[in-house]
Structure formats: C-alpha cells, structure tokens
Amino acid sequence: MTFLILQLCSVVYARFIPEKFFCWAPYDEHTNYQIKVNINGKDLSRSEIRSRYNYLSKGWEPRSIDNIFSLVQQYETTYGKAEKADVEILYNTNGNGWKIWKPIK
Amino acid sequence: MENLEANKIIKFLSLPFKVYGTSMRPGVLMMCKIFIVLLIAHNFFGSITDPFIPFISSLDNLNEYPKLLESIIKSLFIIGSATLVFNYKVRLAAIFIACSIFLAILTSKPIFRNHLFIIGCVYFLSGLSSKQESPWLLFFQLGLVYLGALLNKLTQIEWWSGQFMHNWLFVALENPVYSAWYQSTSNLILAKLISYAAMLAELLIGICLFFPKARFYAIAMILVFHTILFSFTGETFGYFMEDILIILIAFKEWPKQLVQIEYGLSNFNVRLVELIKLLDFDKRFVLRKSSEQHCNAIKAKGEFKDFYGKTLIVHILLSTSGFYMLILFIELGIRYFFNNVIEYWLLFILFWVLLLLLSPIVFNCMKIKHLNKSHVI
Numbered sequence: 001m002t003f004l005i006l007q008l009c010s011v012v013y014a015r016f017i018p019e020k021f022f023c024w025a026p027y028d029e030h031t032n033y034q035i036k037v038n039i040n041g042k043d044l045s046r047s048e049i050r051s052r053y054n055y056l057s058k059g060w061e062p063r064s065i066d067n068i069f070s071l072v073q074q075y076e077t078t079y080g081k082a083e084k085a086d087v088e089i090l091y092n093t094n095g096n097g098w099k100i101w102k103p104i105k
Numbered sequence: 106m107e108n109l110e111a112n113k114i115i116k117f118l119s120l121p122f123k124v125y126g127t128s129m130r131p132g133v134l135m136m137c138k139i140f141i142v143l144l145i146a147h148n149f150f151g152s153i154t155d156p157f158i159p160f161i162s163s164l165d166n167l168n169e170y171p172k173l174l175e176s177i178i179k180s181l182f183i184i185g186s187a188t189l190v191f192n193y194k195v196r197l198a199a200i201f202i203a204c205s206i207f208l209a210i211l212t213s214k215p216i217f218r219n220h221l222f223i224i225g226c227v228y229f230l231s232g233l234s235s236k237q238e239s240p241w242l243l244f245f246q247l248g249l250v251y252l253g254a255l256l257n258k259l260t261q262i263e264w265w266s267g268q269f270m271h272n273w274l275f276v277a278l279e280n281p282v283y284s285a286w287y288q289s290t291s292n293l294i295l296a297k298l299i300s301y302a303a304m305l306a307e308l309l310i311g312i313c314l315f316f317p318k319a320r321f322y323a324i325a326m327i328l329v330f331h332t333i334l335f336s337f338t339g340e341t342f343g344y345f346m347e348d349i350l351i352i353l354i355a356f357k358e359w360p361k362q363l364v365q366i367e368y369g370l371s372n373f374n375v376r377l378v379e380l381i382k383l384l385d386f387d388k389r390f391v392l393r394k395s396s397e398q399h400c401n402a403i404k405a406k407g408e409f410k411d412f413y414g415k416t417l418i419v420h421i422l423l424s425t426s427g428f429y430m431l432i433l434f435i436e437l438g439i440r441y442f443f444n445n446v447i448e449y450w451l452l453f454i455l456f457w458v459l460l461l462l463l464s465p466i467v468f469n470c471m472k473i474k475h476l477n478k479s480h481v482i
Contacts, residue, residue, distance in 0.1 A: 007226070008249065008253075021160070023257065095276055
C-alpha cells in the first residue's frame, strides 16, 4: 500500500513541477519538436544527436516537453559541459505555434 | 531408467508453460511470464546501460566503475526471469525483475516510458500479492494509472477546448475520419466530444477498479475503450495497450480443481478438444466423450458447471497458458513481419476478434449479475 501511496504523492507533486515523470501523464500534451546542436560551428546530424542524448532528435513527444528539456539540460551541464555546445529545441505544443528553448548555461 | 530421465527433462522443459503449483495465483504468474516475453521482444535488456543522465545525479559517480551497475541490473533481470519462468521462488523473482526495471529507469532518464514503468510496478506488486486473496493491489495500481492519467488531463485547458485532440488527430496522425469531418465543418466540436469521452472513460474505469462489485464493468470498459482507441488512432502507445490487456490476465479466476469436460462427437467439438489438449499445459481439463448418443453439446462438471456453449469454451481457453502465449506470439509476429497499413489492419482484426471472443463472458456475467448470483470473471 505504501508503494501505491508513493505513486499518489508523485501524481500530486507533478502538479507543481513542469516535468511529468512517474505520474501517469501520457498524452496530456502533444509536442512536435526538433533538437539542434552545434559544436564549434558544426551542426550535429540527427543520428549524432540521438547518440548524444539517447533520444530521438526530431518527432512527436506524447509526454510533457519539459521531460526533454530536463534531460538535455542535465546532459549539457554534466557530460557535455566541456564541449560548450549551442543547443536549441524548436517545439510546438498542441499546435499553438513554434517556440525555442535553450538550456541554461 | 532412460525413460525416467527423459520424463524429468520433458517435465522441466515444460515448466515455462505451466502456472500452477507455485506461491502465486495462476493468473498473476501467467501475466508475469507474458511480460518477460514482451520485455525481451521490445529489447528492454539491450536498453540497460551504465548511468546516463540519471534521475538521481549521484548515480553518475558509479561511472567510475564501468559496467558495474549495468551488470547488476542485467543480472537481476536474468536471475529474476529465469527463476520465474521455471516456477522457482516466483514472488521473489518478480521483485528481482521489478528492481531491475526501476534501477534501469532511475539510471537513465531517456529510457523512461510509462509502458515500462507500469510493468515494473506490476511485478513489484505481484511479488507482494498473496495467493490466498484476489490481486487487489493490482486492481488499485490500475485504478491509480487511470485516475492519474485523468487528473493530468483535467488540469490541461487544451483537453477541455479540444485543441489537444484536434492537433493529435488532424496534424500528428492525419486521421482520415477526423480530417474529413474537420475539413467540412471547421470546428472543434468532434475533438471536444472525443476528449470528454476519453476523460469520462478514464474516470469510470478508475473508480470502478477500486470497488469489487464494479470491477467487472471496469474490465469490460477497458477492453472496449482500448479496442476503439486503437481502431480510431492506430496507436498502442508504445506497448502500453498490450500492458493493460496483459494485466487483465491476472484478474481471471482460474479453476482450483480439475475440471471434467464432456463433449459430443461433432467435428467442431473434436477439433476444439484437440486445441484444448495443445494449449492446456497444466492439464486442468479432463476431457471425455459424452455417453449420450446424438449429443453435440459440450458440458462441464465442477467449477465450470454453470457455463455452457460459447461461454464455457471461452472460459476453458482463458484458463490455459497456451492460449495467452499463442495470442502474444501472433501479436508480436504481426509487429515483426508487417508495417504500416497491413500491421494496422492485422492488429485491428486481432483485437476485435479477441473482443468478440470475450463477449460471451461479458454478456453472461451481466446476466448472472442481473440475477444476483455469484460469478467468475
């Protein structure tokens, strides 16, 4: 029962943060996105970006787009910090128009 | 002597297909075994890595010992799967597999998927479930999934305005039915209606799962809801739809005693009996020819004595491990050998055939409930 209560807490906690992990939130929003990475003037290919984050560089995200922001931010401030990559994510949530997100350095 | 050895080997090798005689309920063990095949088929094992963008940052420190955490997680999965498949310490094995899934997810943010997380939760709760009582922890888990999904949708204004559904069906999926309707009307009424219907379904399913008397309706609604959802969108949401359907196996009450089946000698019955013999690895059904002449019926004694005709046949099939394995391999085969339109139509046929196959139980249970008698789901 404790295990289920922990999940319940996670569902409630997710109301107060942008990321939606461990809270049973599939398809609460749907985002078309594309990750672009430039290192020392060279644009990485889609497969290079996929290898970098172990995540598709372009496509539809059926969970919160903040989940992708979270993993890119974490990568760029840890493993990829020394590379000083220029990263931007173009995204369009629920068809409301394109926006750009960049990791905080 | 050699025969004895051969029998022992055959008995051991048939264990993966047997679900009786362990500390788990047969339905729960069946579900756990099916999930192992599903996880392997979807390359869960290959996705296990050393810490890479972990949820808990301190796990990155373990990268100083390459392959350490990866080996631990893989070992947990292998040991858990092997022992569970061969019916040894099955509850502990389920906990091992759950731990391997949770660790794999915590170790790598990019592999987080709801369809993987739910399997971890279900294994963990199966390991805690007692054989003597109904798997209520699994009912609660499933209820939490539906109500959690509902809460997340309720707080999204674009689920109320229809904008989410419109963008998903019209732009992302280019759904022909919805697109044709939208192009002729240019409003979001249909998108709103579908959104509200989906939220209402999740609400009803979620609530019904928490109440024993209403669980049967929840199961019926789950079957119908997901089959319609797949038919309309062509999506199984990773393998989330399969997860949900496989969890339902745990809720099936399997016969506790041997069940005697008497059958008339019609062509259909003879073929059916052959099929049951093939699928019934636990040998729970004792099949006998009817002594009555000109009898084409199939009848049961013991626990299934209240069921007749199609309802009885479906109950028998649902109480054999071979049936579930067969369906799983058909589903995986379709996914492996076909793509796009053919894959969609073959899965469409499979899911609707399954729904129609189960409908005699649904109608029978409703009738029995109406008459206020005890019933088996």
